[in-house]
Amino acid sequence: MPPKKPTKARGKKGQPTPEPEVEETEPEVTAPGHLDFEPPAREIVVPKEQLELTETELEEEITKMLTANNPTAPTNIARFNFKERTYKFEPMVDQLETHYRSDGYVLHRSSDDAKRQMELERMEAEAIAEFEKQLNAPKEDGEEAVDDSKQLRNQFNFSERAAQTQNNPMRDRYTSTEPPPTASFNASCTQWEIYDAYMEDQERQRLQKEIQKAKGKEKDNKKPEEEKKEKETVMHGSAMCKAVKVMERMVNQNSFSDIADDFKYWEDASDQFREGEGTLLPLWKFYNERAKRKHVTSICWNPEYHDLFAVGYGSFDFLKQSTGLICCYSLKNPSHPEYTFTTESGVMCLDFHPQHSSLLAVGLYDGTVMVYDVRNKVNRPIFSSSVKTGKHTDPVWQVCWQEEDMTKSLNFFSVSSDGRVTLWTMSKSELTYQDVMELKLVGNVRDADPDDETALGSLAGGCSFDFNKTSDHLFVVGTEEGNIHKCSKAYNSQYLETYKGHNMSVYTVKWNNQHPKVFLSASADWTVKLWDHTNAKPIMSFDLNNAVGDVAWAPYSSTVFAAVTSDGKVHVFDLNENKHEPMCEQKIVRKAKLTKITYNQKHPIILVGDDRGCVTSLKLSPNLRKTSGSPPDAEVEQDKLNKIMEVALKGEV
């Protein structure tokens, strides 16, 4: 802002005259009556408010002074002066008055702002230059730049990008279920048909009622008849049973065909090349679940049917007695017994009657003797001894059928530990023991053997006996203390002879089948001894190194016998071949004791029973059944044995 300077200006009255002059032109213009080419006429217009001044007044000179003082500024500002403690007028008053102001945009060249601005301008210019340079540079490169421009589809250099996942292909699958089964049906119906149907139904109902009535009557009146019918059906069942039995045997024959072949045809070929040796071939095993844990106490072949045999089951153990069982097996059916009978006490011995082959005598552990008829198939003996009829008081160790007596009644002997050898006779209804022949060992023992009496008390317990094959009144009895007594049915008061050789129970005595004088004894003292009943001392003795359970003569030779021992071995001797060693010593069962042995009368097989309830059949190899001819000639056989005995006696002497 330019400072106000005090200026002197002279004002004259003539000064406002230009104003009137301007005013004067206007009327000139507005005057219409004049020509255009005429110079404009001056016309003075005076405003109405203008003061009208006189000449003098106009002449008067008025001086106007321009001063630097602000006319509106206060001149009398007083302020309290604390120093002097009085009011004092302000000597300086601000005289500045601003009428108009305007900021300029021009800068001084040398000012800082200008310098800064220049610097910025310079940098901007540089940046632009650089950018220009960059823009131009690729263009100069040539090809690339050209391609680039071609690729650009549009000015925005836009490129589209998209990703799409793969869609799984669609697949159709159909299943159709089987439609429910349908059927078609046709008929027609009329009143007549309906009527007929009802009538028919009525008829049927009536008939049914009649039948029911008839049935009711039958039931009332003919009950016994129906029962008969029922029985018939049972009979039918038994016929069926027979058929089933045949079938069973056929199946067995099939399943055991190899054993059956062995039984029939197999011969141990190696026997031809070895002297004095033989083998036993195990065939069928007869085992029954019911005989589990029972001892086989006796085996007996049926004299008529050579494939049938009875096995008695009981127990030799005094402490473990149980019920007894008798099973009749056939070689044709090893899997199941043909007949079974059960007894209250353990079975100790049994014997088939030589002529009436269905009769089976049985001795029990409790002293009872019984007779079964195998054909009956009922689990009941036809005869049985009781306390009343003088049964034994101790186990019956052996029973033996006798020839029919004078009155044609059947009779058998039994021997028991109570010291009696008893003759039982079958009368019509009961078993009598005091019949034609009565033999009590008690008396005999006492009379004949006073030494034993003092030692043992009163009785000698019988363990076994056997009747001489030729002179049937003669028999030998083996006892528990080891003595063997020769007795006769004729003299029941004393022994004919006493043979002392064994130290322990004599389990078995057996007469030779051909030679009438010779018998064998088997004992718990590990020995089998050969006796001549005319000689008080044993002729031969065979030590088998274990308790001998049973011994049996072969039916085909006088010199062959077999023995079983409690270590499960079977020993077969042929004295004709070897007088000291067995022809065959073979272990048959592993952990069991063998208890019984018996020869089949016809076939070359033996049966051995063990204390596990199992019976094994064994086939003898050819060396074990050498014979003088078939049928064996009794004389030749006797001679054979005689010679051997002579040699043995000589050796002793």
Next chain:
Amino acid sequence: MAEDEPMDMEGYLKLAKYPLIKHTDMLEEMRVEAVEQCVSAIEKFTTPEGETNLEKATQMIKEGMDKKFGGPWHIVIGEGFSFEITYEVRNLLYIFTGGTQACLLWK
């Protein structure tokens, strides 16, 4: 039959009051139920004069059978008609009721 022949109509109707199964291959349980349905439906829609509202009876039987055993059942009741149908095995019943009506049910 011969002795029943001269029986008059009334006697016959008296006699033939029970439902008589002419032919069926239903199982015991279903059969008993179906027969019961038929008998009760026909009884219900028979006026005392002997007129039967067959339409309603069939409808009732059908509804009952559909509800009990499911599936589309077809019912025919009438005094005289003949037919040949294909049916789902074990789902056919053909009975006579009341001596005059034949009732055929099948699925």
